[in-house]
Every structure is written in C-alpha cells, then in structure tokens.
Amino acid sequence: MxxxxxxxxxxxxxxxxxxxxxxxxxxxxxxxxxxxxxxxxxxxxxxxxxxxxxxxxxxxxxxxxxxxxxxLDVAQVFNLYQSINSSGFAKRIGMSQSLLSQYVNGLKKPSEKQSRRILEGVVDFGRELSHIKI
Incomplete structure (x- = not known):
C-alpha cells in the first residue's frame, strides 16, 4: 500500500x-x-x-x-475554483454566508471542524456533479 x-x-x-x-x-x-x-x-x-x-x-x-x-486552505480552494459561488455553497452546507466569506477572504481561519465540514461539502458537490450526464 x-x-x-x-x-x-x-x-x-x-x-x-x-x-x-x-x-x-x-x-x-x-x-x-x-x-x-x-x-x-x-x-x-x-x-x-x-x-x-x-x-x-x-x-x-x-x-x-x-x-x-x-x-490547500479554504481561501485557496475558492480562489482557485472561482466558479464555486461562496454564498450558494454556504447555503448548501448550512453555514453562515458571512462566516464562509470571511474564510474565503482570509479574514478568519476556520477551525479543524469547520475545515472538514467545508471539505466534505466540496467532495459531496464534486461527487454529485460527476453523476450528471449532459
């Protein structure tokens, strides 16, 4: 392994x-x-x-x-993938838009728990997108 x-x-x-x-x-x-x-x-x-x-x-x-x-930290993910709308994403994972915006702009650093929550949201979103056929 x-x-x-x-x-x-x-x-x-x-x-x-x-x-x-x-x-x-x-x-x-x-x-x-x-x-x-x-x-x-x-x-x-x-x-x-x-x-x-x-x-x-x-x-x-x-x-x-x-x-x-x-x-990568939260700010880098949203900087790199600017097509992810932070306010829509915050709503999707049940997080305050204001709080996620502070993370994205580097004004606050998320705790380990919040980072995991965001990462799980990104992974779930990616998984959902991967099952779409156009």
Whole structure:
C-alpha cells in the first residue's frame, strides 16, 4: 500500500508555492496545481537522493512508493475554483454566508471542524456533479 505525503500549497504572487513539512528545504513553485504536483515530486526525488548519499534517515512514508496529497486552505480552494459561488455553497452546507466569506477572504481561519465540514461539502458537490450526464 502506498503511503501518502502531505504537501502544503500556498498562493504565491504568481501561481503557487508548495513544500513538504517532513523534508525541510523541499520547496517548489508552479503556475497550476498540476505543475505543482510534477515539480514537488521531482523536488522530493532530488532531496531523497541527496539524503541517501549523505546517509541521512529517510522519513517512513517516503521510503517506498508514495502518493502526493495537496493541502490547500479554504481561501485557496475558492480562489482557485472561482466558479464555486461562496454564498450558494454556504447555503448548501448550512453555514453562515458571512462566516464562509470571511474564510474565503482570509479574514478568519476556520477551525479543524469547520475545515472538514467545508471539505466534505466540496467532495459531496464534486461527487454529485460527476453523476450528471449532459
């Protein structure tokens, strides 16, 4: 079973930056999430090669094949997918439009529970859309 590696993605002035918390200094940039995935995989590979050469211990989840999980915050998701209307989405998940707007605009940071609630709403919405035939 492949282990997963969490990648923290942040909005940069142009595009995105990403880093691997378990590998200090392993960072990359890209214009899209697809480019970030490619670039971070290459950065991880290079970093691991250097660590092996230097006799450093490789983190457990990076010792074999691994999958990459991109972690974005609420504001980044709504920035990236601007076609998701935050007021309609708030209504869909039963959240105050004002509160979700504050999360989207970076004025407030959602708690872990609120982040899960939003993510579950996004996943449910995506699942629903994937079953539509046109």
């Amino acid at each position: 492949k282990k997963s590696v969490n990648i923290v993605v942040e909005k940069a002035s142009k595009g995105f930056s990403a880093y691997v918390p378990e590998l200090p200094g392993c960072i990359t940039f890209g214009d899209s999430l697809g480019e970030i995935k490619e670039n971070i995989r290459e950065a991880i590979t290079l970093q691991l090669e250097g660590m092996k050469e230097d006799g450093e211990e490789i983190p457990f989840n990076l010792q074999e094949e691994f999958t990459i999980e991109l972690n």
